[in-house]
Amino acid sequence: MKKLIRFFIKLIFLWIILSAGLVIIYRWVPVPITPLMVIRYYEQPKENERKMWKHDWEPLEAISKNLQLAVICSEDQTFVKHHGFDVKAIEKAYENNKKGRRIKGGSTISQQTAKNVFLWPGRSWLRKGLEAYFTFLIELVWPKERIIEVYLNSIEMGNGVYGAEAASRYWFKKPASKLTQYEAAAIAAILPNPRHYKAQPATTYIQGRKQWIVKQMGFYGPLDYSVPNEE
Numbered sequence: 001m002k003k004l005i006r007f008f009i010k011l012i013f014l015w016i017i018l019s020a021g022l023v024i025i026y027r028w029v030p031v032p033i034t035p036l037m038v039i040r041y042y043e044q045p046k047e048n049e050r051k052m053w054k055h056d057w058e059p060l061e062a063i064s065k066n067l068q069l070a071v072i073c074s075e076d077q078t079f080v081k082h083h084g085f086d087v088k089a090i091e092k093a094y095e096n097n098k099k100g101r102r103i104k105g106g107s108t109i110s111q112q113t114a115k116n117v118f119l120w121p122g123r124s125w126l127r128k129g130l131e132a133y134f135t136f137l138i139e140l141v142w143p144k145e146r147i148i149e150v151y152l153n154s155i156e157m158g159n160g161v162y163g164a165e166a167a168s169r170y171w172f173k174k175p176a177s178k179l180t181q182y183e184a185a186a187i188a189a190i191l192p193n194p195r196h197y198k199a200q201p202a203t204t205y206i207q208g209r210k211q212w213i214v215k216q217m218g219f220y221g222p223l224d225y226s227v228p229n230e231e
Contacts, residue, residue, distance in 0.1 A: 062175070109151050
């Protein structure tokens with residue numbers, strides 16, 4: 001029994017070292033592939049002769065500030081201020097779910113980045129626990145600019161389309177650096193369900209979401225990642 005316990009302790013310690021090492025590596029190295037990309041690829045019907053997998057990494061400077069601001073306004077308006085977790089959003093989500101309303105999450109951009117890069121989709125206590133662990137690590141090791149850079153290069157932005165550059169070229173036939181305010185808002189608008197919604201042509205629902213996001217961008221003001229985190 002003691003040998004078994006020591007074995008599991010060593011295994012946990014090794015996993016912590018390896019996972020922390022991967023987070024450190026990704027502080028500078030582009031993320032080439034994520035578990036979700038692989039899962040989605042094999043989920044596509046076998047009869048499809050050409051399975052979709054578009055992913056082009058671009059540095060943050062090559063991604064329009066319009067898109068950076070649009071996804072922050074759409075997904076996590078306290079991103080530059082929190083330490084990875086938005087306590088108020090989590091409490092609100094908990095209350096909504098407890099009242100039997102449509103399930104809403106309280107995930108920040110940092111949490112979504114941790115989930116997309118290191119974990120698998122789904123709902124379980126194990127995955128949520130690992131998500132919290134990786135969120136803590138990336139907030140500790142990566143600056144906010146790196147978190148949003150990895151997020152914008154890794155998330156699903158269409159069926160088989162990952163990252164800002166691939167999404168921009170897929171939806172608007174232009175590089176991510178050239179996205180206008182409304183084009184950026186259109187991409188941000190589909191993020192809750194990018195395999196179901198289309199950035200272009202936009203449905204009435206997505207058009208409404210675009211208008212709301214653009215308004216929020218105006219309220220938010222200039223994007224500044226150097227804002228001190230909340231205590």
